[in-house]
Amino acid sequence: MLLVALAAVTAVGEYVRWHLPSGDDKLAACRAVAPGSSLTEVVAVLGQPIARQVADGAEGAVWLEFATPSIAAGRIRAAVHEPTGKILALRCSADGPDTWAAQD
Secondary structure (H helix, E strand, O other), rough: HHHHHHHHHHHHHHHHHHHEEEEEEEEHHOOOOOOOEEEHHHHHHHHHHHHEEEOOOOOOEEEEEEEOOHHHHOOOEEEEEEOEEEEEEEOOOOOOOOOOOOOO
């Protein structure tokens, strides 16, 4: 019984290791998002947001957080003007400044 359980844990671990994106892959994909990209383009690269928080400042702006498989990069965040879907800023690392911000 112990051997079967060990084999199952090993199989699941190997599946996760080979089939889920690593944090480094997600971070590289985030950094490749071009300034001025739309919300649709960001979602295509990073997946659906997992959290939403109203942003200070611009009317209608929110911060959207995207899942990151590794805690190394922190949560990826995008400031979005919801009425237009325009990305105001993209932050690929929770520990640093914005990766880029839209020019007005």
